Amino acid sequence: xxxxxxxxxxxxxxxxxxxxxxxxxxxxxxxxxxxxxxxxxxxxxxxxxxxxxxxxxxxxxxxxxxxxxxxxxxxxxxxxxxxxxxxxxxxxxxxxxxxxxxxxxxxxxxxxxxxxxxxxxxxxxxxxxxxxxxxxxxxxxxxxxxxxxxxxxxxxxxxxxxxxxxxxxxxxxxxxxxxxxxxxxxxxxxxxxx
Amino acid sequence: xxxxxxxxxxxxxxxxxxxxxxxxxxxxxxxxxxxxxxxxxxxxxxxxxxxxxxxxxxxxxxxxxxxxxxxxxxxxxxxxxxxxxxxxxxxxxxxxxxxxxxxxxxxxxxxxxxxxxxxxxxxxxxxxxxxxxxxxxxxxxxxxxxxxxxxxxxxxxxxxxxxxxxxxxxxxxxxxxxxxxxxxxxxxxxxxxxxxxxxxxxxxxxxxxxxxxxxxxxxxxxxxxxxxxxxxxxxxxxxxxxxxxxxxxxxxxxxxxxxxxxxxxxxxxxxxxxxxxxxxxxxxxxxxxxxxxxxxx
Numbered sequence: 122x123x124x125x126x127x128x129x130x131x132x133x134x135x136x137x138x139x140x141x142x143x144x145x146x147x148x149x150x151x152x153x154x155x156x157x158x159x160x161x162x163x164x165x166x167x168x169x170x171x172x173x174x175x176x177x178x179x180x181x182x183x184x185x186x187x188x189x190x191x192x193x194x195x196x197x198x199x200x201x202x203x204x205x206x207x208x209x210x211x212x213x214x215x216x217x218x219x220x221x222x223x224x225x226x227x228x229x230x231x232x233x234x235x236x237x238x239x240x241x242x243x244x245x246x247x248x249x250x251x252x253x254x255x256x257x258x259x260x261x262x263x264x265x266x267x268x269x270x271x272x273x274x275x276x277x278x279x280x281x282x283x284x285x286x287x288x289x290x291x292x293x294x295x296x297x298x299x300x301x302x303x304x305x306x307x308x309x310x311x312x313x314x315x
Numbered sequence: 316x317x318x319x320x321x322x323x324x325x326x327x328x329x330x331x332x333x334x335x336x337x338x339x340x341x342x343x344x345x346x347x348x349x350x351x352x353x354x355x356x357x358x359x360x361x362x363x364x365x366x367x368x369x370x371x372x373x374x375x376x377x378x379x380x381x382x383x384x385x386x387x388x389x390x391x392x393x394x395x396x397x398x399x400x401x402x403x404x405x406x407x408x409x410x411x412x413x414x415x416x417x418x419x420x421x422x423x424x425x426x427x428x429x430x431x432x433x434x435x436x437x438x439x440x441x442x443x444x445x446x447x448x449x450x451x452x453x454x455x456x457x458x459x460x461x462x463x464x465x466x467x468x469x470x471x472x473x474x475x476x477x478x479x480x481x482x483x484x485x486x487x488x489x490x491x492x493x494x495x496x497x498x499x500x501x502x503x504x505x506x507x508x509x510x511x512x513x514x515x516x517x518x519x520x521x522x523x524x525x526x527x528x529x530x531x532x533x534x535x536x537x538x539x540x541x542x543x544x545x546x547x548x549x550x551x552x553x554x555x556x557x558x559x560x561x562x563x564x565x566x567x568x569x570x571x572x573x574x575x576x577x578x579x580x581x582x583x584x585x586x587x588x589x590x591x592x593x594x595x596x597x598x599x600x601x602x603x604x605x606x607x608x609x610x611x612x
Contacts, residue, residue: 128338129338129574130337130338130359130573130574131335131337131338131339131340132334132335132337133338134337134393151575165335166335167335167336167337167339167359168335168336168339168359168360168395168396170354170357170394170395171339171357171358171359171395171570174357174570175357175570175571177572178571187555199335200335209481212394224392227394230416231412231416231417231418232332232389232396232417232418232419232441232442233323233324233416233440233441234323235323235331235332236321236322236323236328237321237322237325237327237328238318238320238321238322239320241319248320252327252328252337254331254332254417255332255335255396256326269585284594295331295334296347298327298331298334299327
């Protein structure tokens with residue numbers, strides 16, 4: 122069993138070291154050939170426009186989309202969540218469109234508005250320390266998307282920040298920066314189940 | 316989020332944005348139009364400034380923070396993070412840049428320093444990046460609160476030689492620390508002129524606690540890949556893009572070479588027919604008074 126980590130740009134090394142600490146074999150994915158060797162995929166944090174453009178230029182969008190549609194377990198964090206989604210509230214950028222959601226980029230504001238907080242996650246006994254960096258949230262989601270965690274904005278509105286659709290898991294925040302292995306554990310368990 | 320567990324501007328949040336920029340290219344831009352070209356080419360962030368370093372060098376005089384109107388126009392033009400430069404020690408320029416909503420401040424030797432002391436960067440919610448020629452300098456900046464480090468290659472020269480020197484020095488000094496016995500760490504801290512706790516941390520971990528980018532003199536895709544292979548986490552390109560013949564093509568090529576930095580065939584492919592690179596300057600023809608890397612240490 123090998124977990125591929127999309128290594129075009131962003132904090133892919135943090136995901137790899139977290140998975141390695143769990144005893145999971147990993148593989149850096151930069152081409153469609155690399156993807157064939159992966160049983161699951163992590164799409165890391167980074168700049169979603171950069172990741173999307175490189176994925177588009179190097180012919181990765183079609184193959185990743187196809188694998189996701191065939192049920193490949195996938196985890197996207199922050200930029201990864203944006204890349205998985207259908208569309209963004211404003212602007213156009215290359216996206217996989219396998220997660221039935223519209224995301225708002227930089228939803229909390231600019232870097233000075235970035236934060237960390239304890240987050241209650243459905244199915245987890247203890248809260249998660251979650252780091253949100255120029256983070257997106259889900260503006261709209263389809264009926265097949267299950268909400269696992271939300272945050273309340275300054276106006277009192279609640280927004281999904283962790284969701285699951287089939288074997289796709291997407292978070293607005295960065296578990297790879299805190300060393301919390303629980304989301305990666307969920308990913309690995311869904312490989313075992315497939 | 317305003318519950319009791321919410322914290323802004325923590326070390327994790329500040330260093331975290333730099334983690335997200337890794338493997339990417341941060342491009343110098345002087346207006347909204349250039350910022351949009353950079354974003355379209357795949358830049359992971361832009362650095363807004365009044366003039367690119369090559370023009371600062373040619374123009375002479377005092378180089379200051381960019382006009383806030385210009386910084387705001389750039390912020391409004393792109394969705395990627397926007398950085399901006401303050402002068403070394405000019406904490407009011409930094410306060411202004413934070414109030415404008417820039418995502419990172421570069422306390423930069425490219426501008427004219429105003430103080431021997433650097434800015435107390437712990438006092439800000441916005442994170443800072445600073446240049447360093449060696450490990451001691453990097454650790455002094457991190458001690459002051461820098462959340463990201465970059466090499467201090469000679470700006471505006473299109474000559475990557477100094478950035479290479481700085482990165483090699485950094486790697487060697489870190490490697491040497493990891494060979495020390497615990498009772499040798501204090502003398503190492505004294506010789507590096509660096510905070511003991513940070514020296515001790517690196518002797519243990521064998522790596523800087525923050526992201527380290529290449530900066531200064533990068534002009535070609537091969538230069539970017541060279542710095543990545545030397546162990547940099549990403550690349551700043553200053554004058555190299557918008558002082559070249561075809562900025563958009565060159566920007567895309569440097570982005571691709573930074574991702575595929577270990578793949579010579581891909582780097583060869585993106586390097587074909589890029590047109591004129593910026594005209595370079597040989598460092599040994601520069602008098603010491605014109606060496607920007609000697610500013611602040």
